[in-house]
Amino acid sequence: MRVIFANKSQPLIKSCGEHLHDCYEIIITTDGKSVTCIGSSCFEVKRGSIVIIPPNIKHSHKSECGFTDICIHTDETDSAIDEPICFLDNTDMLVTVANMIYMNYIQKEFNYENINLK
DSSP states (O other), X not given: OOEXXXXXXXXXXXXXXXXXXXXXXXXXXXXEEEEXXXXXXXXXXXXXXXXXXXXXXXXXXXXXXXXXXXXXXXXXXXXXXXXXXXXXXXSSHHHHHHHHHHHHHHHTTTOOOOOOOO
16 A cells, blocks of 8 residues: 555544545544544544545544544555445554554655645
């Protein structure tokens, strides 16, 4: 998987309006909880949840208490994913993996390349 963008949100986010990307987005909730809406389906995500959203699918997030996450954008996956996927994990395993990917992306240890998607 080639990471083309990674971001770690700070401070707590209360909302992120409806938007879409022309690449896959992998969102790992690292703290708090939110309601994530993808198309007309809405569900609660919390620390340890991971959401994979294929390209060009509208989505949004809203939270009363606030949340933080790590977003990873990629233009490729190991298998064809054409529908959004949500994993609800009560452990910190996914949060730990997401932090490792983010730190490696920031430090450029694995030759990630930035692509301007404008």
